[in-house]
Amino acid sequence: MSRFKLFLFIGALFCVPVLSQAQTRSIISNLANPAIGMSALFLGQAAPNLNQPYGIQFQEAELSVISTVDPYWTLAANLVFAADPTNGVPDIVEAEEAYATTDSIPNIQIKVGQMRTTFGKHGLLHTHAFPFIQAPIIMGNTIGFEGFKDAGLEAAWLTPLPWYCELTGGMYAPVSNDINGQGNHPLDFNSNAHDNIPYLGHLKNLFDLDDNTTMELGASALTGMGDDSLHHQVLGADFTVRNVPLNQSNQRGWILQAEYLKKVSFNSAVYNQETDGWYGSFQYRLSQNWWTGIRGEEAFNATPDLSVDPTENSLTGHVQRATVDVAWLASEFSEMRLDYSLARNDAGTVDNRVMLQFNYVIGFHPPHSY
Amino acid sequence: MKYAKAWILLLLSWTLTLPAFADLKVATSLSDLASVAEAVGGKHVSVISLCKGYEDPHFVPAKPSLMKAIQDADIFVSVGLELDGGWLPLVIPGSRNPKIQPGSKGFVDASEGISVLDKPVGTVSRAEGDIHPLGNPHYYADPMNLTIVADHLADVFSDLDPANAADYSANAKDFDGRMEKELKKWEKELKPYKGSPVVTYHENFKYFTKRFGLKDFGTVEPKPGIPPSPRYLDETAAAMKEAGVKVVLYQPYYDADTAQQLARKAGATAYLIPNEVGGVDEAKDVFSKFDYIVSTLAKAFGGK
Numbered sequence: 001m002s003r004f005k006l007f008l009f010i011g012a013l014f015c016v017p018v019l020s021q022a023q024t025r026s027i028i029s030n031l032a033n034p035a036i037g038m039s040a041l042f043l044g045q046a047a048p049n050l051n052q053p054y055g056i057q058f059q060e061a062e063l064s065v066i067s068t069v070d071p072y073w074t075l076a077a078n079l080v081f082a083a084d085p086t087n088g089v090p091d092i093v094e095a096e097e098a099y100a101t102t103d104s105i106p107n108i109q110i111k112v113g114q115m116r117t118t119f120g121k122h123g124l125l126h127t128h129a130f131p132f133i134q135a136p137i138i139m140g141n142t143i144g145f146e147g148f149k150d151a152g153l154e155a156a157w158l159t160p161l162p163w164y165c166e167l168t169g170g171m172y173a174p175v176s177n178d179i180n181g182q183g184n185h186p187l188d189f190n191s192n193a194h195d196n197i198p199y200l201g202h203l204k205n206l207f208d209l210d211d212n213t214t215m216e217l218g219a220s221a222l223t224g225m226g227d228d229s230l231h232h233q234v235l236g237a238d239f240t241v242r243n244v245p246l247n248q249s250n251q252r253g254w255i256l257q258a259e260y261l262k263k264v265s266f267n268s269a270v271y272n273q274e275t276d277g278w279y280g281s282f283q284y285r286l287s288q289n290w291w292t293g294i295r296g297e298e299a300f301n302a303t304p305d306l307s308v309d310p311t312e313n314s315l316t317g318h319v320q321r322a323t324v325d326v327a328w329l330a331s332e333f334s335e336m337r338l339d340y341s342l343a344r345n346d347a348g349t350v351d352n353r354v355m356l357q358f359n360y361v362i363g364f365h366p367p368h369s370y
Numbered sequence: 371m372k373y374a375k376a377w378i379l380l381l382l383s384w385t386l387t388l389p390a391f392a393d394l395k396v397a398t399s400l401s402d403l404a405s406v407a408e409a410v411g412g413k414h415v416s417v418i419s420l421c422k423g424y425e426d427p428h429f430v431p432a433k434p435s436l437m438k439a440i441q442d443a444d445i446f447v448s449v450g451l452e453l454d455g456g457w458l459p460l461v462i463p464g465s466r467n468p469k470i471q472p473g474s475k476g477f478v479d480a481s482e483g484i485s486v487l488d489k490p491v492g493t494v495s496r497a498e499g500d501i502h503p504l505g506n507p508h509y510y511a512d513p514m515n516l517t518i519v520a521d522h523l524a525d526v527f528s529d530l531d532p533a534n535a536a537d538y539s540a541n542a543k544d545f546d547g548r549m550e551k552e553l554k555k556w557e558k559e560l561k562p563y564k565g566s567p568v569v570t571y572h573e574n575f576k577y578f579t580k581r582f583g584l585k586d587f588g589t590v591e592p593k594p595g596i597p598p599s600p601r602y603l604d605e606t607a608a609a610m611k612e613a614g615v616k617v618v619l620y621q622p623y624y625d626a627d628t629a630q631q632l633a634r635k636a637g638a639t640a641y642l643i644p645n646e647v648g649g650v651d652e653a654k655d656v657f658s659k660f661d662y663i664v665s666t667l668a669k670a671f672g673g674k
């Protein structure tokens with residue numbers, strides 16, 4: 001054996017275990033991967049007065065990731081893939097949320113990034129957590145059907161008062177309202193003025209009425225300056241009484257909720273009340289698997305959000321709508337929801353719809369707030 | 371008068387907030403952990419449990435009032451193994467209390483050091499229901515596991531309150547000693563029924579049956595978190611009849627009608643037992659909880 005061959009032989013002795021290790025190990029670790037989840041919503045709809053074919057459509061899918069960044073920060077993101085409601089084409093991709101939070105400051109939580117701002121009650125909900133398939137009409141006329149989503153910074157202070165009293169302040173980036181009037185971003189905060197920093201104030205109070213029942217009172221205000229150099233502002237008030245019997249927390253309960261929102265614009269000389277409206281709802285849990293609910297609502301000066309037969313009449317102005325809902329939860333991770341809604345305005349335009357929604361969650365999903 | 375009552379209720383709800391005079395303010399997710407913390411902490415600690423004993427620990431509503439209740443806590447003791455994973459991710463950050471965030475000294479995972487049963491092998495699938503992916507988290511059903519928790523808590527309390535360290539370790543030793551003594555008594559009471567089968571509502575009793583040599587025959591729910599169908603109840607009842615299973619156990623937060631229906635079909639009897647401290651009035655601490663369980667089982671198996 002030449003010295004060279006011996007060298008190769010000894011080298012091979014060392015290399016074999018190294019190579020066999022290389023096949024099973026990786027220097028790219030996946031141990032600290034974020035928790036990942038996905039939710040998907042499919043919607044079937046029959047609406048005789050709507051200029052759309054009946055049938056099942058893809059509504060949206062939401063990809064969510066969350067992980068601790070380091071001892072100081074947590075990062076969460078929700079990417080939404082949705083169908084354009086006007087034509088059903090699934091070509092909308094939206095960085096709905098991507099924000100960091102810190103819990104290392106006593107009594108104050110800081111949130112920075114792209115977020116769903118802390119306004120009211122319904123405006124905090126992800127689409128798959130809506131208690132009825134459609135968002136209240138007033139949402140689309142004020143902060144948006146899915147709440148006001150923008151980049152910014154929020155600080156939420158849990159005050160030392162003896163009940164849960166939380167005060168949130170936020171400041172955001174100037175944004176324009178959406179031009180196609182889909183009600184996703186109805187607020188014009190698009191002024192180029194240096195002092196246009198849209199800001200928010202939110203107060204949330206929660207009282208335990210007894211072991212099973214809580215009462216929540218909230219107030220919100222969101223203000224910024226528009227392209228028209230007017231201040232645009234949405235004001236909100238919410239009231240919720242919720243009952244969850246502690247010994248049947250997974251089987252029974254009810255939620256009584258009402259919310260009022262108002263959109264105004266003003267400067268030192270003028271004050272316009274643009275639109276306002278409210279909804280009131282009662283949801284009742286019949287068993288582990290069944291929920292039912294009823295909602296009434298009213299919107300004044302509503303803009304064309306409930307587009308009824310676009311070539312003919314639109315359902316705008318003073319609109320009233322009633323919705324009944326039944327939901328069947330096969331497990332914690334899937335849900336089927338059947339809604340019937342009837343809306344009409346002062347001009348006599350009517351929209352009635354039957355909707356069936358399929359709702360699925362896989363992987364990790366952050367728990368929905370109470 | 372009506373208003374007066376409402377105000378009294380409001381004031382009562384405020385008392386859930388921890389008092390300020392104790393050396394250590396301890397909050398736990400489960401009443402059993404609170405009972406152990408009280409024994410170990412003695413006069414130096416104030417303790418509250420966020421989940422009441424008659425409340426399903428899997429589904430605690432993440433009420434903001436719970437966040438408020440732990441805003442000033444020094445220590446939070448979690449059951450771990452994701453039993454409280456459905457609500458702690460809201461309640462702990464919501465407290466805005468840096469002392470008890472996971473990763474800080476004040477956040478305790480009480481499952482550390484426990485030999486966990488039912489750890490899933492291979493992949494985890496929700497086709498099996500809402501399973502516990504880290505293994506069975508109901509380890510507090512075995513009295514000896516609580517001595518592990520007591521020792522763990524004594525270490526944490528001593529670390530955060532060194533002035534009283536001697537008391538904490540002495541208290542933990544007392545607790546362990548008492549538990550060992552009581553265990554002998556309970557074992558003696560249940561000895562005649564070794565190997566007897568039981569049906570439980572959920573797989574939350576396995577650590578107990580293993581400790582006392584009873585047999586887990588099955589569960590009222592077909593899969594974790596999935597309510598039983600009439601067909602499943604019929605099949606289970608038939609199997610119970612054939613095997614001579616006479617005892618069905620359920621907790622206050624499970625559907626008593628379903629448990630009793632199954633028992634009736636199988637010619638068995640359904641018994642309400644507290645799996646957690648506070649599940650029935652008699653279960654005031656971990657010792658009286660096991661007293662209640664053991665005497666109920668002895669009566670059930672003894673046919674009295």
Ligand SMILES: [Zn+2]
Binds near residue numbers: 507
């Ligand atoms: Zn469980």
